[in-house]
Amino acid sequence: MLRLLVAIIFVFSVLPAQATEAGWALLRNGGQVVLMRHAIAPGNGDPANFDLEKCGTQRNLSERGRLQARRIGALVEARAAPVEKVLASRYCRTRDTATQAFGPTLMEAFPALDLPSDESAMEKQKADILERINSYTGSGNLFLITHLEVIQALIGAPAREGEAIILSRGGDSLAVAARIKFN
Structure with missing residues (x-):
């Protein structure tokens, strides 16, 4: 019985590491499209009258979030093929994640990655995102930095x-090949 318990604990402690290593292996090969949720930004949602052009009116990265973003960039640089392009929503927390992790020269605002105003807007955004993903043919990796709601709409599952x-x-659908969790 003790052996079974040890085996179960071992399997569950190794699986997340294997999933992460599988992700790193894919990124080392290059040509991957990576969907990423912005770094740590305390709170839920934005204030009622926020302005996309004014970071002071939005929910923003915490100091811990900025450190997390820099750590992500350092790890990607050390363990993966080059990042070719970074697309981010127009919200400050996604743009800040992109620039803290990968620098300002690779980042491009992509409005389809914004939080949707309603369900019909989300359907249009999903179509635009899928078109961009499916047309990507670069040898480096493409990162798309967005929000929980957009990720859930695209893959049907949440992300930290x-x-x-x-x-x-593949066509009109996306599947998760691997995940890399950055603490």
Whole structure:
């Protein structure tokens, strides 16, 4: 009985590491599309009258979130093929995650990654995102930094703040090939 318990604990402690290592292996090969939730930003939602052009009116990265983003960038630089492009929603917390992790020159705002205003907007955004993902043919990795709601709409599952989801692409559907969790 003790052996069975030890085996079960071992399997469950190794699985997350294997999932992460599988993700790193894919990223080392390059040409991957990575969906990522912004780094740590305390709170839920934005104030009622926020302005996309004014970071002071939005929910922003905490100091811990900025450190997390820099750590993500350092790990990706050390363990993966080069990052070719970083697309981010226009919200400050996603743009800040992108620039803290990968620098300002690779980052491009992509409005389809914004939080949707309603369900019909989300359907249009999903179509735009899928088009961009499916047309990607670069040899480096493409990162798309967005929000929980957009990730859930695209893959049907949540992601933690700062989590990277390497996508398996094919037509109108996306699947999760691997995940890398950054603490």
